[in-house]
Amino acid sequence: MQGTTLGLVGSTFLASFVEFVEALTIVLAMGFTRGWRSALAGTAAALVALAAFTMAAGYALSTWLPEAALQLTVGTLLLIFGLQWLRKATLRASGLKAMHDETEEYAGQTAAAKAAGSRRRFGIDSFAFAVSFKGVFLEGVEVVFIVITFGLSAGDVPAAVWGAVVAGGIVLLLGALLHRPLSMIPENTLKYGVGLLLASFGTYWAVEGLGVFGIGHESLDWPGGDLSILVLLAGWLLLSRVLVVVLPKLKRPAPVAALGKEMAR
Amino acid sequence: MKFLKGFVMFWYDFIIGDDWKIAAAVVAALALTVLAMTAGILSGTALVIVGAVALFAFFTVSMIVDVRG
Numbered sequence: 001m002q003g004t005t006l007g008l009v010g011s012t013f014l015a016s017f018v019e020f021v022e023a024l025t026i027v028l029a030m031g032f033t034r035g036w037r038s039a040l041a042g043t044a045a046a047l048v049a050l051a052a053f054t055m056a057a058g059y060a061l062s063t064w065l066p067e068a069a070l071q072l073t074v075g076t077l078l079l080i081f082g083l084q085w086l087r088k089a090t091l092r093a094s095g096l097k098a099m100h101d102e103t104e105e106y107a108g109q110t111a112a113a114k115a116a117g118s119r120r121r122f123g124i125d126s127f128a129f130a131v132s133f134k135g136v137f138l139e140g141v142e143v144v145f146i147v148i149t150f151g152l153s154a155g156d157v158p159a160a161v162w163g164a165v166v167a168g169g170i171v172l173l174l175g176a177l178l179h180r181p182l183s184m185i186p187e188n189t190l191k192y193g194v195g196l197l198l199a200s201f202g203t204y205w206a207v208e209g210l211g212v213f214g215i216g217h218e219s220l221d222w223p224g225g226d227l228s229i230l231v232l233l234a235g236w237l238l239l240s241r242v243l244v245v246v247l248p249k250l251k252r253p254a255p256v257a258a259l260g261k262e263m264a265r
Numbered sequence: 266m267k268f269l270k271g272f273v274m275f276w277y278d279f280i281i282g283d284d285w286k287i288a289a290a291v292v293a294a295l296a297l298t299v300l301a302m303t304a305g306i307l308s309g310t311a312l313v314i315v316g317a318v319a320l321f322a323f324f325t326v327s328m329i330v331d332v333r334g
Contacts (some may be wrong), residue, residue: 080293083324084282207316213299223310239321247332
């Protein structure tokens with residue numbers, strides 16, 4: 001396996017793994033509190049919707065967009081996703097935001113599930129179905145985007161798909177064996193790493209794709225080709241570490257109530 | 266109408282997320298780089314480096330605004 005393919009599989013594996021862990025927490029909460037039949041029906045419906053969405057989005061992106069426009073579109077999306085993750089990871093590492101905890105997330109979901117009223121249609125609990133569907137579909141669309149964008153841009157969609165499939169398989173297996181949220185996974189560290197990866201690849205492709213606005217509409221070239229992704233990775237890592245140190249010093253003192261609200265955000 | 270609103274909200278949540286300033290920073294940095302290219306101020310290696318530096322700078326500004334806001 002070539003280095004770039006290995007990097008591609010590793011990146012899609014890590015990004016998908018984090019998303020699948022979040023989806024699993026929601027489905028487990030619905031399954032244990034409202035019933036497995038409705039939770040699994042919602043999950044199955046979301047997987048069917050995701051398959052249709054993947055085919056439509058993959059076809060549209062690869063058929064209609066010229067190469068540079070494709071790089072700009074996927075690069076911009078990856079950048080926004082990656083920097084959102086990097087923002088949260090930086091705020092968490094600097095103590096300005098509470099750490100994400102799957103056990104807490106699970107407790108919140110189960111409390112909401114217990115408090116919700118019961119309305120059944122066709123023998124299915126509407127609440128459990130809707131929450132499971134929404135959770136799996138939302139997290140799944142992110143996986144789909146990451147797989148499509150990484151796969152198309154690196155010219156190896158099957159490798160990207162395999163990265164996500166293996167991640168999904170491992171999370172499902174762990175969920176089936178443990179019957180509880182995967183809180184032992186170092187999720188905050190994983191999200192930090194994935195944020196750095198998405199931001200680096202996103203920067204590379206988005207800037208390359210800006211060539212679509214130039215004469216000839218050709219992609220721009222990075223000095224050193226693919227190797228510049230490593231330089232970008234180092235750049236984002238360095239910047240995030242500097243921000244972790246500097247941001248707490250720039251924060252204005254806030255009233256206690258407002259601080260708690262902000263930490264939870 | 267409810268479906269349309271839900272559809273728009275889904276994509277807003279998906280792409281913009283919790284903090285609109287990140288998406289704004291990305292678009293602003295890329296727009297600035299396009300401007301430098303179309304105005305003929307920069308090209309080639311210098312242009313891609315300025316693009317990356319603009320992304321670093323706008324992300325930093327968005328984080329500072331976030332923390333101080």
